[in-house]
Amino acid sequence: MNTLSYGLLSFLSRSSCSGYDLMLQIQPFWPAKHSQIYPLLAQLEKDEYVQYEHISQSDKPDKKVYSLTDKGIEALREWLSEPASDPVMRDDLYLKVFCMSLVDSNTARNLFINRLQHYQQKKLKFDNKLPQLQCMTGLPPDEIPSFDSPFFGAYLLLQKAISVNDANIKWCEWALEQIASPAAEKRDSVE
Amino acid sequence: MNTLSYGLLSFLSRSSCSGYDLMLQIQPFWPAKHSQIYPLLAQLEKDEYVQYEHISQSDKPDKKVYSLTDKGIEALREWLSEPASDPVMRDDLYLKVFCMSLVDSNTARNLFINRLQHYQQKKLKFDNKLPQLQCMTGLPPDEIPSFDSPFFGAYLLLQKAISVNDANIKWCEWALEQIASPAAEKRDSVE
DNA sequence: GGAGGCATGTAACACGTTACATGATTTG
DNA sequence: CAAATCATGTAACGTGTTACATGCCTCC
Structure with missing residues (x-):
């Protein structure tokens, strides 16, 4: 469980959404490409922090809508009880x-x-x-x-x-x- | 030539110093460990952006004092003429x-x-x-x-x-x- | 008809951190 | 006597980016 994984859980705590959606939402706060996010989501699902529902769409490609499990919520709560790490700036x-x-x-x-x-x-x-x-x-x-x-x-x-x-x-x-x-x-x- | 390499050249433009010294100086501006810096310095030396002098010390371990070559200075000048990239913050x-x-x-x-x-x-x-x-x-x-x-x-x-x-x-x-x-x-x- | 958005995934590579390795000197 | 500082390096691993791959729909 790295920081980006917790970040994904964090955004899912606000509303269930697709990996593509998560990628767009998390950009301003923790830059990450889809190629990094999709494998992490698969891992989070395997470890039962999240679950997904396959949503068929007619106008757009189908998508997987991810949502937090109880284990995922618990993991977030524990993470929140630890102090944040020092921010890193590269300019x-x-x-x-x-x-x-x-x-x-x-x-x-x-x-x-x-x-x-x-x-x-x-x-x-x-x-x-x-x-x-x-x-x-x-x-x-x-x-x-x-x-x-x-x-x-x-x-x-x-x-x-x-x-x-x-x-x-x-x-x-x-x-x-x-x-x-x-x-x-x-x-x-x-x- | 990545950003950290230019960063090392940049600090060397102020004063010649050892890899260890560069590591300490560059920390607040571009976090990097010595394990990343030493190989880069070796590469910069191979590519003739920097040169070093072996300095024997009695009280402390010997060190390599690096300094910029003309090619290194020219590389910095070109780098400075390009706009800076967008800063990246991870918090x-x-x-x-x-x-x-x-x-x-x-x-x-x-x-x-x-x-x-x-x-x-x-x-x-x-x-x-x-x-x-x-x-x-x-x-x-x-x-x-x-x-x-x-x-x-x-x-x-x-x-x-x-x-x-x-x-x-x-x-x-x-x-x-x-x-x-x-x-x-x-x-x-x-x- | 091409560009861009939606949507998912993998592979190769670049960059960064942690750990392994050594060893003398100084400070608490 | 242990810990920190100076000093250099390599190896393994984790993280992040770029490129490859596919395919449909909409807007200009």
Whole structure:
């Protein structure tokens, strides 16, 4: 039982769904391809953490809809009682920043301009998801779902994603201010 | 040439050092064990991106001090001209949050209490490193190193780490407010 | 008619961790 | 006297990505 296996059980605790569906849902939280997920689901089924029902579809390919067994729920409960492991972040921008002085400031600036765009695109996505989530809760706007709400977890994680992303946007903008472009320097001295 | 290989070259661009040293330095930015680093260094040396000098030591074991070749520097320059890849984050807390409703609020709170402690420990480390870095630059306090300074990159990354970590601390504290503990509820109703 | 989505699976490869192996020196 | 640090390396294993494989349906 590795972390991804628990992740799959975790999403199945919210609603039964297919391996394909799980793959799409888990992406933002624990990147994984279908080639990794399908064999794990088969193993989880063999070990009786999940069970599946074969669903015939006419318009789309048939699918296996997985759901948690009691053993699966118990496994999740035990997993939740252990503290979370330290998060792991891998970002090659960190590594590039360390040797940035090897290139001119325009090349260095481009690294931050590209990354800033990345964070801004993420911001757009989050800004769309927030009212969407609010709507699903059925609560009046600006009211926070409670611990019992099935949307509580998603709400917490969206808030985290937004605040960290905003910090990253500010960081990129600040970094770009620190790296004056040669063009800007020329402009400054002319003006 | 994978990302870790470029990472090793990147750190060598700052100063020549041993594989052991590289392992220690690269940890916070791209977690890697010595068992992964030593073979990569051997490959980089074979491909002439780096070269090494055997240094005999009396008090400690001998070591190989690696340094960049011209080919290595050129490889770094090309790598820097390409945009950074999307960062990858893996955090099992995200997955646990999705199935939190399976356990009582105290068990859920513990997840955030543990994680909060983790972020607070990181904050202490960062708060120590900042004046240390300031000192190394030789600049007056609160002055920001410029793009040309060898400490510019480290300064940028430390600022990012601090701001993201602070956002995470606030998030944990806010989440804990949202998850009222049963004990707190009892207290509230008694008072 | 081609592209993309739905849906499942396997095989080969790349990347990362744990364990095995050695051995001197320093610190508690 | 045990544990930690410095220092290097290999082997086995676990995890993650890319590519191979199939097939139907819908939208442009």
